[in-house]
Amino acid sequence: MPPPVKKPPVPAKKDKVPQKAKAPAKRKTAAQKKKEQTTAVYWRIAIAGLLLILLSPFYYGYVLRSFSATWRWILDIGQDTKYRTYKNFNVRIPSGYTIHGIDVSSYQGKINWQKVKAMNDDGVHITFAFIKATEGVLSMDPYFQRNWREAPKAGIICGAYHFFLPHKSGLWQARFFLQTVKVEKGDLPMVVDVEQLYKTSPAKMREQLSSFVTYIENKTGVKPIIYTNISFYQDYLQGYFDDYTLWIAHYYQPVLNISSKTNWQFWQHSDKARINGISQKVDFNIFKGDSTAFHKLLIP
Structure with missing residues (x-):
């Protein structure tokens, strides 16, 4: 018999190095999944909204207006037109003006003019007052005579005003005004x-206003002042009464945004002033020039 074939020895098994078991994957809770989905939706909405804004012509218009307003503000600061709040008067007052005043009517009730005159906040005090006298062809302000008498006693320089109704005769309104005010x-x-306008055409309004101011000037020898707000002036009066002194209402602004060629001398810059001796809010005004120019304007 042939000799038996020897089988090669089976190598001994090497000990396997134990491997770390992988940690089981954590499952997200339903609340976490919902939060992630909600966040993703919010981001998509925000991005879409931003794209709409950037592509919108309204956005560019807003940006341009904001830039323009900011630039005007910078220019205003450069021109020393600070807009400071005076605590006692409870209003912001444009700087660069030294002569201040108010205008009143029966709305302000009974006024203690001595207290008005005595009020002072860092040099700002009341120098003048415009007092309502009449309206239309029949109505006289019930407090006019008292105010017209008492304000000058306190040392306040006064002017009377008439509230004009364009649908009434300008001539008759002027006559009524002069009958009431001396x-x-x-x-x-x-x-x-x-x-x-009171439903009157601009042309008719100007016709009646011209009759009014012409009659006043002929009878007193002094051109009357025309009071109006800035939009009414620009829409209906600009270019028609340029040789008259203007008193313009334009509220809560550091500068009067009107052409330097306009013959304005008084600016009503706020309707919310608080004045000692007056129980209601009051319109606050400034005179454009200095004391010399102010006294030249008075009736000689």
Whole structure:
């Protein structure tokens, strides 16, 4: 018999190095999944909204307006037109003006003019007052005579104003105004307040206003002041009464945004002032020039 074939020895098994078991994957809770989905939706909405805004012409218009307003503000600061709040008067007052005043009517009730005159906040005090006298062809302000008498006693320089109704005769309104008000040397010129059309055409309004101011000037020898707000002036009066002194209402602004060629001398810059001796809010005004120019304006 042939010799038996020897089988090669089976190598001994090497000990396997134990491997770390992989940690089982953590499953996200339903709340976590919902939060992630909600966040993703919010991001998509935000991105879509931003794209819509950036592509919208309204956005660019807003940006341009904001830039323009900011640039004007920078220019205003450069021109020393600070807009400071005076605590006692409870209003912001444009800087660069030294002569301040108010205008009143029966709305302010019974006024203690001595207290008005005595009020002072860092040099700002009341120098003048425009007082409502009449309206239309029949209505006289019930507090006019008292205010017209008591304000000058307190040392305040006064002017009377008439509230103009364009649908009424300008001539008859002027006659009524002069019958009610007796101006004297040292008073401010008479004022006509025109600020609404009352369903009258602009041309008809200007015709009646022209009759009014012409009659006043012929009878007193002094051109009356025309009071109006800035939009009414620009829409209906600009270019028609340029040789008259203007009193413009334009609220809560550091500068009066009107052409330097405009003959304005008074600016009503706020309707919310608080004045000692007056229970209601009051319109606050400034005079454009210095004391010399102010006294030249008074009735000689």
